[in-house]
Amino acid sequence: MTEDAKVTPWEVTGILGDTDYSKIADRFGAKIIDRAMKERIASYTGDLHPFLRYDVFFAHRDLDLILDAYSRGEGFYLYTGRGPSGKMHLGHLLPFMFTRWLQEKFNVDLIIQITDDEKFLFRDLNSGDLNRYTSDNILDILSLGFNPERTHIMVDTLNSGLLYNNAIKVARHINVSLAKSVFGFDDSDNVGKYFFTSIQAVPSFILSEILGRPIRCLIPYAIDQDPHFKVARDVMPKIGYEKPSSIISKFIPSLKGSGKMSSSDTTTGIYLDDDRKTVRKKLMKYAFSGGRDTADEQRKYGANPDIDFSFNVFRLLENDPSVVSRIYDEYRSGQLLSGEMKAMTADRISNLLEGLSINREKVKNNISDYMFSTDRFR
Amino acid sequence: MTEDAKVTPWEVTGILGDTDYSKIADRFGAKIIDRAMKERIASYTGDLHPFLRYDVFFAHRDLDLILDAYSRGEGFYLYTGRGPSGKMHLGHLLPFMFTRWLQEKFNVDLIIQITDDEKFLFRDLNSGDLNRYTSDNILDILSLGFNPERTHIMVDTLNSGLLYNNAIKVARHINVSLAKSVFGFDDSDNVGKYFFTSIQAVPSFILSEILGRPIRCLIPYAIDQDPHFKVARDVMPKIGYEKPSSIISKFIPSLKGSGKMSSSDTTTGIYLDDDRKTVRKKLMKYAFSGGRDTADEQRKYGANPDIDFSFNVFRLLENDPSVVSRIYDEYRSGQLLSGEMKAMTADRISNLLEGLSINREKVKNNISDYMFSTDRFR
Numbered sequence: 001m002t003e004d005a006k007v008t009p010w011e012v013t014g015i016l017g018d019t020d021y022s023k024i025a026d027r028f029g030a031k032i033i034d035r036a037m038k039e040r041i042a043s044y045t046g047d048l049h050p051f052l053r054y055d056v057f058f059a060h061r062d063l064d065l066i067l068d069a070y071s072r073g074e075g076f077y078l079y080t081g082r083g084p085s086g087k088m089h090l091g092h093l094l095p096f097m098f099t100r101w102l103q104e105k106f107n108v109d110l111i112i113q114i115t116d117d118e119k120f121l122f123r124d125l126n127s128g129d130l131n132r133y134t135s136d137n138i139l140d141i142l143s144l145g146f147n148p149e150r151t152h153i154m155v156d157t158l159n160s161g162l163l164y165n166n167a168i169k170v171a172r173h174i175n176v177s178l179a180k181s182v183f184g185f186d187d188s189d190n191v192g193k194y195f196f197t198s199i200q201a202v203p204s205f206i207l208s209e210i211l212g213r214p215i216r217c218l219i220p221y222a223i224d225q226d227p228h229f230k231v232a233r234d235v236m237p238k239i240g241y242e243k244p245s246s247i248i249s250k251f252i253p254s255l256k257g258s259g260k261m262s263s264s265d266t267t268t269g270i271y272l273d274d275d276r277k278t279v280r281k282k283l284m285k286y287a288f289s290g291g292r293d294t295a296d297e298q299r300k301y302g303a304n305p306d307i308d309f310s311f312n313v314f315r316l317l318e319n320d321p322s323v324v325s326r327i328y329d330e331y332r333s334g335q336l337l338s339g340e341m342k343a344m345t346a347d348r349i350s351n352l353l354e355g356l357s358i359n360r361e362k363v364k365n366n367i368s369d370y371m372f373s374t375d376r377f378r
Numbered sequence: 379m380t381e382d383a384k385v386t387p388w389e390v391t392g393i394l395g396d397t398d399y400s401k402i403a404d405r406f407g408a409k410i411i412d413r414a415m416k417e418r419i420a421s422y423t424g425d426l427h428p429f430l431r432y433d434v435f436f437a438h439r440d441l442d443l444i445l446d447a448y449s450r451g452e453g454f455y456l457y458t459g460r461g462p463s464g465k466m467h468l469g470h471l472l473p474f475m476f477t478r479w480l481q482e483k484f485n486v487d488l489i490i491q492i493t494d495d496e497k498f499l500f501r502d503l504n505s506g507d508l509n510r511y512t513s514d515n516i517l518d519i520l521s522l523g524f525n526p527e528r529t530h531i532m533v534d535t536l537n538s539g540l541l542y543n544n545a546i547k548v549a550r551h552i553n554v555s556l557a558k559s560v561f562g563f564d565d566s567d568n569v570g571k572y573f574f575t576s577i578q579a580v581p582s583f584i585l586s587e588i589l590g591r592p593i594r595c596l597i598p599y600a601i602d603q604d605p606h607f608k609v610a611r612d613v614m615p616k617i618g619y620e621k622p623s624s625i626i627s628k629f630i631p632s633l634k635g636s637g638k639m640s641s642s643d644t645t646t647g648i649y650l651d652d653d654r655k656t657v658r659k660k661l662m663k664y665a666f667s668g669g670r671d672t673a674d675e676q677r678k679y680g681a682n683p684d685i686d687f688s689f690n691v692f693r694l695l696e697n698d699p700s701v702v703s704r705i706y707d708e709y710r711s712g713q714l715l716s717g718e719m720k721a722m723t724a725d726r727i728s729n730l731l732e733g734l735s736i737n738r739e740k741v742k743n744n745i746s747d748y749m750f751s752t753d754r755f756r
Contacts, residue, residue: 117546161539168495171570176554179569191557192549195573 021058021223021250028226030059030248040067045105050316050324051098051249057220061233062245066218070106076216078102079203079244081113084133085123088140089269090349091252093356094316098249099220100144109150111203111372112141117156118200121192140272142370143360154203154372162374166206167198173235174198182227201232204244210377217244222251255286255309272353279353280346283310284339291331291338302334303341310345317348399436399601399628406604408437408626418445423483428694428702429476429627435598439611440623444596448484454594456480457581457622459491462511463501466518467647468727469630471734472694476627477598478522487528489581489750490519495534496578499570518650520748521738532581532750540752544584545576551613552576560605579610582622588755595622600629633664633687650731657731658724661688662717669709669716680712681719688723695726 025032033052037060042048044067051057066076080099082092103110114137116130125133138153156163179185179194204217219229226248233243255268268286270279290308292298305311305328315324327344330336403410411430415438420426422445429435444454458477460470481488492515494508503511516531534541557563557572582595597607604626611621633646646664648657668686670676683689683706693702705722708714 117542120546121550157543159539160542161537164495164538164542165535168498168570171573172499172568174569175566176563176569176572177565180565185554187555187558188553190550191552191554191569191572191576192546194554194569195549198569 021055024223025059025248028059028223028230028248030061030226030246031063033058033060033063033247037063040064044070045101047319049098049101050319051094051101053321054312054315055250056094056252056316057098057247057249059223059248060246061229061248062243063218063247066216066245069216074216075108076106076218076245077109077111077207079111079113079217079219080221081115081200081203082137082141083115083119084130084137085119085125086133087271087273088137089271090313091269093140093144093272094252095220095222095249096141096144100146102218102220102247103147103150107147107150109152109207109377110146111152111154111206112146113200113203114138114153114155115196115200117160117192118196121190121196138367138370139360139364140356142363142367143356145359146370148366148369151370152372152376153367153370156199159372162206163199163202166202166209167195169239170198170201170232170235171195173238174231178231182231197228197231200228201235204229204232205236205239205241207377208241210374214242216242219244219246220249221246222249224251252313255282255288270349272356274353276346276350276354279350280343283342283346283349287342287345289338289342291341295337295339298337299334303331303336303338305331308338308341310342314341314345314348317345317352399433402601403437403626406437406601406608406626408439408604408624409441411436411438411441411625415441418442422448423479425697427476427479428697429472429479431699432690432693433628434472434630434694435476435625435627437601437626438624439607439626440621441596441625444594444623447594452594453486454484454596454623455487455489455585457489457491457595457597458599459493459578459581460515460519461493461497462508462515463497463503464511465649465651466515467649468691469647471518471522471650472630473598473600473627474519474522478524480596480598481525481528485525485528487530487585487755488524489530489532489584490524491578491581492516492531492533493574493578495538495570496574499568499574516745516748517738517742518734520741520745521734523737524748526744526747529748530750530754531745531748534577537750540584541577541580544580544587545573547617548576548579548610548613549573551616552609556609560609575606575609578606579613582607582610583614583617583619585755586619588752592620594620597622597624598627599624600627602629631666631687631690633660633666648727650734652731654724654728654732657728658721661720661724661727665720665723667716667720669719673715673717676715677712681709681714681716683709686716686719688720692719692723692726695723695730 022032033055038048038052041052069076078099080096082088099110102108114134116134119125119133120127120130134155138155142153174197176194179197183197185193204219207217208214221229229244229246236243255270270282274282287309288307290304290306290311292301292303308331311327311331314327318324327336331341400410411433416426416430419430447454456477458474460466477488480486492512494512497503497511498505498508512533516533520531552575554572557575561575563571582597585595586592599607607622607624614621633648648660652660665687666685668682668684668689670679670681686709689706689709692705696702705714709719
């Protein structure tokens with residue numbers, strides 16, 4: 001990536017398939033999740049999620065403090081979120097799979113913030129659309145099977161009282177100059193955008209506020225959200241809270257292998273309601289391939305799996321690393337053809353989506369069980 | 379006043395005793411309340427409040443539209459507010475007396491916004507102090523005897539859900555550039571300050587929002603709050619509401635006759651809990667006098683009542699204009715001495731304050747009757 005590549009929550013450029021993420025981590029002041037850290041995590045979780053094994057979640061801030069607290073029996077909680085600006089696609093969903101895994105392995109509370117106010121302030125969406133995306137996205141997320149006892153969906157406009165009253169504590173320590181330098185805003189941006197990061201900071205300390213005692217927060221998020229939480233980490237000690245820790249993922253690339261999977265371009269992303277035929281067609285037609293142009297060449301020279309969209313998604317959906325190694329070798333050597341790789345991944349994706357679709361129907365009537373309420377912590 | 383005199387809600391300079399308010403009205407794009415308008419008001423109210431008679435409320439925007447709506451039987455509502463940053467003094471209270479009069483004469487709903495969030499964002503106050511000032515100020519305001527059926531105290535942090543969800547509609551139309559030019563902010567100001575004007579705009583349309591039909595809003599306020607409502611008027615049509623109308627007052631000057639009566643300088647203001655002796659002492663010692671240096675000179679040359687603090691307050695507390703004229707003439711001619719003028723006004727003030735103090739005790743147990751709730755409009 002170039003030095004001046006932009007990585008803000010709303011404008012993402014320069015983060016391509018061959019990005020050197022260690023440089024990004026450095027630039028962002030985060031630490032790479034190295035072998036030692038992976039081993040430490042595995043010592044608590046028993047196994048490693050593919051997202052850790054294959055470095056999708058590649059960096060962290062103060063993850064060690066979370067694990068310290070956990071090992072002392074103090075516990076912690078998870079906080080992640082979703083801006084409901086459209087239908088969810090695979091790229092949106094995968095990080096939630098990882099968060100679900102963290103919740104299960106550590107048996108902790110999880111706050112999922114749905115930032116409908118953000119999308120209102122940043123996009124030209126009306127409240128009807130926002131409400132529809134909000135309900136729809138919540139169902140998609142819950143279809144992954146979060147623990148209903150410990151999962152707390154916080155829709156911003158439904159919790160705006162609690163959020164605003166706590167956000168002003170944060171806002172007092174963020175000036176316009178800082179917001180400009182961190183988010184790339186200018187004077188033509190609306191004042192709601194400037195204020196919003198304070199709202200997004202609240203869940204990172206709200207449990208300490210509600211419980212009346214400090215409890216650490218771990219935030220899994222994609223790198224584009226980093227500016228928000230970097231600001232939050234700077235402000236927290238000034239208002240009497242611990243800095244939240246973070247575990248940071250790369251983007252799930254678009255089918256084309258570069259850029260983020262997009263909500264607006266139907267040819268670059270796989271939607272959760274795409275049927276088996278559509279998924280297969282999209283992969284066949286659009287998925288960036290590391291294979292050769294012809295079957296003959298592929299058999300002769302083999303593929304480059306590292307830059308292949310299908311292989312990269314396949315390994316995230318396969319828990320057994322020996323299977324992944326075998327497929328890697330077969331594809332690398334040319335035994336496996338590009339179309340076969342695509343078909344295999346398409347099947348994996350469709351199996352996942354069909355399972356989620358069934359769960360979605362089941363969870364439909366129980367959404368209220370998952371909704372955030374301060375009473376649930378008392 | 380000089381052309382570049384600042385009149386923002388937080389920084390007030392240039393508004394001295396001899397200010398040419400018609401120039402200010404012009405500059406602010408407001409209209410002077412002229413004789414015809416006063417007569418029209420009196421045609422509904424029967425009499426004129428001293429604040430109108432003596433041009434304390436001296437300007438307006440679209441007051442005629444309010445009176446049109448009223449005469450068509452459509453009704454309107456009042457909205458005013460208070461930032462709870464300290465004990466209230468006489469200068470704070472007098473505009474509420476006028477608002478109470480408007481409520482009584484037109485028998486309309488009144489929303490009183492208590493902007494504790496504003497004071498949190500703009501001052502270095504902790505929430506303990508803010509809560510104390512909030513309760514205390516509410517009691518002071520209610521001691522004036524508002525109609526409990528139609529008065530709605532909206533404490534921002536107690537209604538922040540409703541406020542934030544509506545404020546983001548406003549915020550989307552206010553950019554940093556506008557906030558800077560209107561409020562004199564710069565990049566070192568915190569993002570909460572920038573956002574706050576959106577919160578203050580909400581009560582000017584919230585009743586239309588709650589009732590689901592347009593109802594006009596009239597906002598009585600002192601000139602220093604004008605930037606907030608000028609912005610609100612610009613934004614309202616963009617989000618589907620009528621522009622609020624306003625009726626605008628001069629500042630009640632400090633005892634010294636210049637500048638605003640201040641909360642922080644105990645020698646320039648009269649607090650609501652000042653006893654009779656203290657009020658008299660403050661007036662005797664500090665009240666700016668239009669009289670002469672000695673009793674002899676005063677008898678010989680007479681006073682200038684127009685610049686005399688005591689006379690100016692006296693006439694606001696006297697409903698009978700013939701009494702005011704008589705006192706004016708006596709003071710002007712030298713019959714009345716400066717000390718006598720001060721003593722008379724001190725008595726009037728103390729009579730008022732003692733009455734309020736009794737009401738304050740009575741209203742103490744009924745505060746909840748006055749608190750804002752959307753249910754009260756349904």
